[in-house]
Amino acid sequence: MTVVTFQVQEEQHLERIDKFITSQNEEWSRSQVQGWLKENLVTVNNEQVKSNYKVKTGDEISITIPEAKEYEVLPENIPLEVYYEDSDVIVVNKPRGMVVHPAVGHETGTLVNALMYHCKDLSGINGVLRPGIVHRIDKDTSGLLMVAKNDLAHEKLAEQLKAKTTVRKYIAIVHGVIQHEEGTIDAPIGRDKSDRQSMTVTDENSREAVTHFKVIERFENFTLVECQLETGRTHQIRVHMKYIGHQLAGDPKYGPRKTLDLDGQALHAAILGFQHPRTNEYMEFEAPIPAIMEETLENLRRI
Numbered sequence: 001m002t003v004v005t006f007q008v009q010e011e012q013h014l015e016r017i018d019k020f021i022t023s024q025n026e027e028w029s030r031s032q033v034q035g036w037l038k039e040n041l042v043t044v045n046n047e048q049v050k051s052n053y054k055v056k057t058g059d060e061i062s063i064t065i066p067e068a069k070e071y072e073v074l075p076e077n078i079p080l081e082v083y084y085e086d087s088d089v090i091v092v093n094k095p096r097g098m099v100v101h102p103a104v105g106h107e108t109g110t111l112v113n114a115l116m117y118h119c120k121d122l123s124g125i126n127g128v129l130r131p132g133i134v135h136r137i138d139k140d141t142s143g144l145l146m147v148a149k150n151d152l153a154h155e156k157l158a159e160q161l162k163a164k165t166t167v168r169k170y171i172a173i174v175h176g177v178i179q180h181e182e183g184t185i186d187a188p189i190g191r192d193k194s195d196r197q198s199m200t201v202t203d204e205n206s207r208e209a210v211t212h213f214k215v216i217e218r219f220e221n222f223t224l225v226e227c228q229l230e231t232g233r234t235h236q237i238r239v240h241m242k243y244i245g246h247q248l249a250g251d252p253k254y255g256p257r258k259t260l261d262l263d264g265q266a267l268h269a270a271i272l273g274f275q276h277p278r279t280n281e282y283m284e285f286e287a288p289i290p291a292i293m294e295e296t297l298e299n300l301r302r303i
Contacts, residue, residue, distance in 0.1 A: 008059040017044065017053045021063065022196050030197055032104060036063060073102055073128055075117035076109065082118075083285045088153040088278050089146055090119060090132075093287045096142040096264060101130045106139075115147060122147065123154035134158055135232060142290045143170070143269025148277070156277035161232060167273030168229040170237055171216070171289050173266035173296060174246040175256065178223045182214035185240040189233040198253060199235045201243045209233045211240045219300040222249060222260075226270075238265060249296070266293050 006024055008015075015023075021033045021042070036042050037051045041064040044053065055061065081093040092111070099106040102113070115122060115132060122132030125148075132147040134157045148154035160166045190206030192198040201209075210230035217224040223246065227237045238254045241247055247255040250262030260266065273284035288294075 002065045004063050004065065006061045006063075008055045008057055008061065010057045012055060013057045014054045016051070017042070017049060017055050017061070018051045020055050021061065023193075028196075029104065036065075039066075041066065073112060073116065073131075074108075076113035077117050078109065078114035080114050080118050081287075083144065083287065084283065088149055089157070089276065090115070090149060091144060091146050091272065091283075091285050094137060094142060094145055094269075096140050096290055096292070099139045100136045100145070101133055103129070111145070119147075119149060121149050123149065123151045125151055125154045125158075135161060137269050138235065138238075138265070138267075140264025141170075141267045141269065142287075144272035144285055144287050145269070146272060146274060153277040157274060160274055164230055165275070167271060167284065168232070168269065169271035170227045170229070171268045171270045171293070172225050172227055172237060172241065173249040173260070173293065173300075174223050174225055174241050175249060175259070176221065176223065176246045177218050178213075178215050178225065178246060180215075182212070183244075185209075185211045185213070185244060187240060187243055189236060189239055199233065199239050201239060207231075207233060209236050209240065211237055213241075217297075220303050222300055224297065237267060260296055262292060262296060266296065268293060 012020055018030055018033045018037060022028050022030050034051045040048050043062045044059050082090060083093060084091040094111055099110045102110050112131060124131060126133055132149060134146055134148050134154060137143060137145060146157055148157055187201040187209060188203060188206035189199050189209040190202045190204060192200040208231055212228040212230065213225050215223055216226055229236060238248050238251055242254045248265040248267055249260040251265035268289045271286050275282050
């Protein structure tokens with residue numbers, strides 16, 4: 001175990017302790033820190049406190065960080081919707097609600113668990129928890145992902161992502177009526193200083209982020225859009241659409257409280273195109289939007 005200590009500065013006075021600790025290291029999640037507090041691994045001036053404690057200027061916070069768990073990722077017989085597969089690459093349509101790879105709170109039932117059962121062989125570049133995973137989409141975002149079955153394929157596909165030559169088009173339902181037919185959002189994205197679990201448009205510790213969009217259909221209070229990624233930052237489409245005032249419908253993190261009942265953001269990775277890592281042949285795949293989004297669109301058309 002490792003013990004780390006922090007002292008509360010004047011500008012942090014009266015912050016909740018779980019928020020204060022999370023802000024000290026972007027690798028620490030709020031739920032992880034709250035777990036440490038429940039396990040009495042955090043003290044303030046050598047006294048144990050609860051997660052709602054508000055820190056005071058000069059407080060000395062000590063955290064006993066437990067050793068990281070070594071996960072054994074096991075194959076699970078979970079159905080996969082496979083769009084293409086050969087000895088180098090597999091393209092799958094990930095359903096809404098499925099996490100891509102194991103993490104704290106999601107050790108089983110992930111796409112990686114399903115892939116390990118289906119494929120047996122996956123690239124090892126990203127380690128035990130993320131075998132074969134070249135790019136990711138959020139839990140409640142559905143759609144197409146390319147997965148590498150060996151290290152050569154992984155390197156070639158990753159190079160295409162870096163060079164911005166892959167085609168990644170998403171379908172989204174957003175709040176408000178977008179008046180112009182298309183546009184480009186070129187705004188850097190970094191971690192939100194006030195909420196380390198969220199991303200935001202910022203010039204501080206940010207990375208280039210570019211999203212192209214075009215209107216597909218307009219409704220009374222919503223717009224159906226196609227978003228094409230030029231870069232692939234965490235939550236990029238969700239953050240960029242919020243930035244221009246058109247948050248994704250159903251988005252629990254970046255959207256308004258009053259929204260469509262979708263149990264997650266209305267976002268689907270519909271089109272994926274790339275050069276085959278061995279033959280260099282261009283391949284493109286398209287997956288229809290999930291039923292819940294189709295039903296939502298039908299309801300909007302009736303208004």
